[in-house]
Structures are given as C-alpha cells and as structure tokens.
Amino acid sequence: MRPMIPVSKAINIIKRETGVLSTERIDLADAVGRVLAENIVADCDLPPFDRSQMDGYAVVASDTKNAPVTLKIIGESAAGSGWHKTMKRGHAVRIMTGAPVPAGADAVVKIEITRGTETEVAILEPAKKARPLSRKVRR
Numbered sequence: 001m002r003p004m005i006p007v008s009k010a011i012n013i014i015k016r017e018t019g020v021l022s023t024e025r026i027d028l029a030d031a032v033g034r035v036l037a038e039n040i041v042a043d044c045d046l047p048p049f050d051r052s053q054m055d056g057y058a059v060v061a062s063d064t065k066n067a068p069v070t071l072k073i074i075g076e077s078a079a080g081s082g083w084h085k086t087m088k089r090g091h092a093v094r095i096m097t098g099a100p101v102p103a104g105a106d107a108v109v110k111i112e113i114t115r116g117t118e119t120e121v122a123i124l125e126p127a128k129k130a131r132p133l134s135r136k137v138r139r
Contacts, residue, residue, distance in 0.1 A: 050101045050130075052077070057092040057114060057121050058105035061129040068124045073116065077102055092121050106130060 023037040052058065063071060071092040077083040079098035087093060087104035095101065095108055107127035115122045 047100075049082075051079075052095045052097055052099050052101055052108045054108060054110045055096050056108050056110040057116075057123070058087065058095045058102050059092050059107050059109055059123065059127055060087065060089050060105060061107035061127045063089055064107070064109065064123045064125075064127040067126045068122055070120050070122050073119055073121055075102075092123075094121075101130075 021037075026034070057071070057073070058077065059071060063069060071090060073094055074087070074091045075083040075085065076094040076096075077099040078096045082100035083093050083095075083102050084100075085102065087102045092109075093102050093105065101108065106129045108130065109123050109125075109127045113124045115124065
C-alpha cells in the first residue's frame with residue numbers, strides 16, 4: 001500500500017496536468033449541460049423584495065430564543081398583497097409562501113412548529129435569523 005500524498009501536492013499535480021478549456025459564445029437554447037466561463041449578474045432583483053419560502057409567521061428571531069414563546073399576531077402578508085408596515089419585537093405576522101417578508105422581521109417560522117389562535121401564536125422552537133435573499137447590484 002502506497003502512502004498518501006499531502007493535499008497541497010495533489011492540488012499542484014492536478015493544476016499542472018489539467019489544461020484550461022477555451023471559451024465560446026453560444027445561444028442560450030444550446031447551453032444545456034454546458035459550464036459557464038464567467039459569472040452572470042442580473043441588473044435587478046426579481047422579485048425586488050425578500051419573500052417567504054414557506055407558510056408560517058414572520059418574526060424577530062431573537063424574540064424566539066427562549067421558545068416556546070407567545071407572540072401577538074398583528075397582520076398577514078400574502079403573495080400579491082403584502083403587509084407593508086414595520087414589525088416590532090413581540091409581534092408576528094402570518095405569512096404565506098411567496099409573500100413579502102415585512103420590514104423588521106428577520107426570520108420566518110414554518111407553520112408546523114407553531115400553535116395559534118386568531119390573535120396569538122406560540123412559537124415552539126427558536127427561529128434562525130435568515131440572511132437577506134435580495135442583494136443590491138452595485139455598478
């Protein structure tokens with residue numbers, strides 16, 4: 001059995017033995033199965049807002065760190081008709097898949113880990129702070 005070589009040496013061998021492929025411009029319809037030679041950057045975000053990836057409740061993640069906790073429901077954000085106010089701590093907004101995440105919220109808790117009434121929701125597990133989905137393009 002031969003001893004293994006260090007990873008850094010293996011990487012150098014791969015770089016030395018692997019050539020760089022040439023590039024070419026092709027129609028988009030012919031690009032299936034191909035590899036991009038450079039990054040493609042959109043000139044705008046679509047949708048132009050952070051949106052929920054699930055049904056549940058938009059919350060401030062730090063409000064849920066000691067779950068289970070009960071929060072007051074102050075509105076609803078649905079796809080096509082978002083809730084366009086700023087959330088405050090201690091509040092939750094009922095949210096549907098594809099709906100805009102309200103300003104002030106930094107997490108969405110999936111409905112399966114909640115119990116609620118019309119006016120309050122119990123968050124049963126701590127929420128993780130989400131990273132913003134939209135990124136502003138700088139030119």
